[in-house]
Amino acid sequence: MTLRPTPARGAHTLSTEGTDERFAAIDSMTVAALASAMNAEDAGVPAAVATALPAIVSAIDAVIERMKRGGRLIYVGAGTPGRIAVLDASECPPTFGTDPQQVFAIIAGGDEALINAKEGAEDDAEAAIVAIDGASVGENDVVVGIASSGRTPFVLAAVEESRRRGAATIGLSCNVRTPLSAVSEHPIEVIVGPEIISGSTRLKAGTAQKLVLNMLSTISMVALGRTYGNLMVDVRATNSKLRDRAVRIVSTVTKVEPERARAALELAGFQVKPTIVSLQLGVSLTEAQAHLERHGGRLRDVLGGQE
Incomplete structure (x- = not known):
């Protein structure tokens, strides 16, 4: 496989890395004013997700089709997107009675990166290929690459390798016309704009990613008969x-x-x-x-x- 070089597009051209001048002096704002500002910014995230609904629906259809064949839903991310992916995947067994290997996440840097940042892990394209190979990704699977910037090398390499193996691929990013969208069969771009703290994509971008993953997993499981109406009939009653x-x-x-x-x-x-x-x-x-x-x-x- 030929690895793509790190995209040349500068970070300063990404909306997620932009600076919102309205918040240039947040360190001088009162707590109440800043809380109100953050709340107002967060309120725009569902609307941004709504604009991406056609792409999200197409992606969900792909998940359902592959899982009906016995395939798996596999998330791939680095940093915050990886942790959000683990959060969503880990809730599927208790909620829907799935096997832990039916929906799971691969995070750059491995499990240790869930707690401590692993510097450089997101740039390790070779590690992504090793992880996809280790998961034996195949044509019945769906691989969802998640990257706020849409250009994270670990995620790009994982999606490209998964697609080469015949898996359905979904790319979730928060910028327009991203490299991740280009290598994914089902690109989803949720444009939330600059963060209140410039570049802190754990905020609006992370919220948008969680909302989309909620839909990917939940709607797929409903379609696969894992609920009865809105009742959790496959719940694992462990407490x-x-x-x-x-x-x-x-x-x-x-x-x-x-x-x-x-x-x-x-x-x-x-x-x-x-x-x-x-x-x-x-x-x-x-x-x-x-x-x-x-x-x-x-x-x-x-x-x-x-x-």
């Missing part, structure tokens, strides 16, 4: 709060009393979907699981007209 939530979900769907819902869940090892099917259809847990397997885990398809 008291989540067990109580599981009881409420079962009680809501089946219309049984919470006490009966809890007893049924205990028999099923607090697996929500089989419990609902067993109660709603009057079948054993083994039969309930078989129903779910025949319908690809989609509870709505199993219940049919029973709701």
Whole structure:
């Protein structure tokens, strides 16, 4: 593979590296005034995301299509984007019951970079290729490269290598016509403009990235049958709060009393979907699981007209 050189476009031409003169004297502002200013800036982020919705929808369709084939959703980022990626990916197993390897993140510098900045890691294109190879990325997978600037060498190399291997590729950046967009099949550009502290892309850019990743993972999981309506029916009830939530979900769907819902869940090892099917259809847990397997885990398809 031929690595792309670090793009020549100067950082000063990137909107995320720009200076907003309205905030040139923030160190002289009162706390109240600065809080109001930050809040006003943050309020514009959802609108910026909205302008990118067509591209986001196209990307989500690609995720759904590959995951239906048994593929994985893999995020790649450096620094703040990498940490945001880990945050989103790590919430998929408890929320949607996914295997930890079905949605995961690769961060430049490895796990240590989650806590401590690894200087130079974002420039290491070779390390990105090694990471993609180590993850055995293939044609059923989707790789999402995330870089505020849209030009981070680690992310660019990861996306290029993933595309060479046949994976679907998504590039999420916060500038226009970025190198990341150029190498991605599904480019997403969310333009939030200069940060209140020039270049601090953990702020608006990071917020925009989290909003987009929320949609990529959540909407894909809904489409794959990981919810029933807006109920978290694949929740892993690993603590008291989540067990109580599981009881409420079962009680809501089946219309049984919470006490009966809890007893049924205990028999099923607090697996929500089989419990609902067993109660709603009057079948054993083994039969309930078989129903779910025949319908690809989609509870709505199993219940049919029973709701």
